[in-house]
Amino acid sequence: MFKHILFPTDGSPASGAALHSAIKFAQEAGARVTALHVIPEFHIFTYHPEILEDTRGVYLKDSEVHSAAVLDEVAQVAADYNVPCDVVQRRSDQPFDTIVATALDYGCDLIAMATHGYKGVRGMLLGSETHRVLLNTPVPVLVFRPQ
Template sequence: MFKHILLPTDGSADSEAAIVSCIRFAQATGAAITGLHVMPVMHLFTYEPGVTEAVHAQVRQENERHAKRYLEHMEQMASAAGVKCTTLLLMSDYPFEAIIDAARNASCDLVAMASHGRKGVKAMLLGSETHKVLTHSAIPVLVFPHGSGTATAAEFTS
């Protein structure tokens, strides 16, 4: 069975539901979790470099603060369930690549993540990191579908 799960989060409601379900899955199987948040790399261009640097630093600090809050929340939930959890914060222009690399580097044997259920134009414009991970990962991927709520531990053991 799976022993080490990579659990990416973006702080959304779908990710929150996936966290709850994944922690229950890890609890039922005795797996450890590595929580991951991938921050976007900031690319700012302006005629006034001094302004850009100040804004860049402020936005990055705000993004880091939010990311750390998401990851701390995951750690607290896992700890309350008796599941070993470490966290990782990365920056990348390509979150799906960062997710796959993090899973490989941490020797994870499963990636568990939410699907946001985007369709139509939104899916084309925003893309799907979950779909890209599914397409490119050599490691199995467990997808918690958009709007599926949270699974109970009994659902994983039956």
């Protein structure tokens, strides 16, 4: 039924917990996986603009190294399960938009992602990328809840 699954990950414990379940699901479905990590854009406000270039460069390098490590973990787990896996890095301040766009651009027929499970005031303040994806995608979404 599903042949190409997008697995967006933020590298959090919730995403890590969902990783094996998502890859096992892909294996059982005979699907391939595209892992996505969305890197936040660099932002800073200062009255000393000359310090920004060095700071921005360090942030860009460090965020790409972190993203590569997160995606390498997904690729390794996929390899352990013999599931074909591609990795994608994107930069955006709107991860849900990037997740939906990537699923459509890559022809994914399922998005499998974790939720942090925030409720109440914490959920209202922090928001939920998973919820935003659910509201904005035509692609089915499989949500892994934290244990």
